[in-house]
Amino acid sequence: MEKKKTTIILFSGDYDKAMAAYIIANGAAAYDHEVTIFHTFWGLNALRKDEPIQTKKSFIEKMFGKMMPRGADKLGLSKMNFAGMGPKMIKEVMKKHNAMTLPQLIDMAREQDVKLIACTMTMDLLGLKEEELLDNIEYAGVAAYLADAEEGNVNLFI
Numbered sequence: 001m002e003k004k005k006t007t008i009i010l011f012s013g014d015y016d017k018a019m020a021a022y023i024i025a026n027g028a029a030a031y032d033h034e035v036t037i038f039h040t041f042w043g044l045n046a047l048r049k050d051e052p053i054q055t056k057k058s059f060i061e062k063m064f065g066k067m068m069p070r071g072a073d074k075l076g077l078s079k080m081n082f083a084g085m086g087p088k089m090i091k092e093v094m095k096k097h098n099a100m101t102l103p104q105l106i107d108m109a110r111e112q113d114v115k116l117i118a119c120t121m122t123m124d125l126l127g128l129k130e131e132e133l134l135d136n137i138e139y140a141g142v143a144a145y146l147a148d149a150e151e152g153n154v155n156l157f158i
Contacts (some may be wrong), residue, residue: 006154007145013069014078015087015102019158022105028154029112037109038051040119043158044126046072046106047080047118047133061127065092072102110136117144146157 006028008036010021021037029035039047050071068094069075077086094101100108109116116137123129130139149155 004028004031004033004153005036005148005151006027007038007149007152007157007158008156009145010037010039010043010158011041012158013045013075015072015114016076016077016079016090017158018043018046018072019105021156022102022109024156025109025114026105026112029109029114030090033153034115035109035112036115036117036145036148038117038119038140038148040122041126044069044118044122044128045069045135047077047116047137048072048128048133049132050074053129053132055129055131057127057129059077064126064133067141072106075102089099106134115148119145120157 007020007027010018012018025035045068048068048070050073052070056154065106075085075087077090086149091101106116116134117140118128118133118137120141122141
């Protein structure tokens with residue numbers, strides 16, 4: 001029997017929405033689905049390395065880099081962000097309930113062979129370079145996502 005396939009487009013750069021995407025991805029992988037998360041636009045920030053990486057960029061690309069959060073743990077909330085207080089509060093509640101953080105969920109997804117893809121077209125638009133993103137992820141355009149989604153049993157846009 002062929003494995004079921006789950007694809008997720010992570011468009012949002014919000015901590016809570018990225019968490020939902022990774023919780024679903026890990027759940028599907030645990031149920032033996034072949035899982036792909038296609039990170040595009042603000043969702044790419046979940047794949048950014050925490051530390052600044054020196055790259056050759058235009059002025060606008062540098063500005064985008066400074067304005068966007070660097071890494072999964074720096075993402076804001078979709079609601080109740082409160083100038084950064086919301087994420088601190090939710091992380092405290094998560095810790096109290098022993099819930100996994102977004103970086104831990106990303107690590108778990110990688111351990112379960114969830115395919116993490118960075119959208120190359122959006123990377124070009126936002127001036128993101130491969131060396132700024134996590135190691136050992138894939139890079140592809142929308143055609144690659146569509147090929148996976150065409151065979152998908154579950155296709156989500158978050």
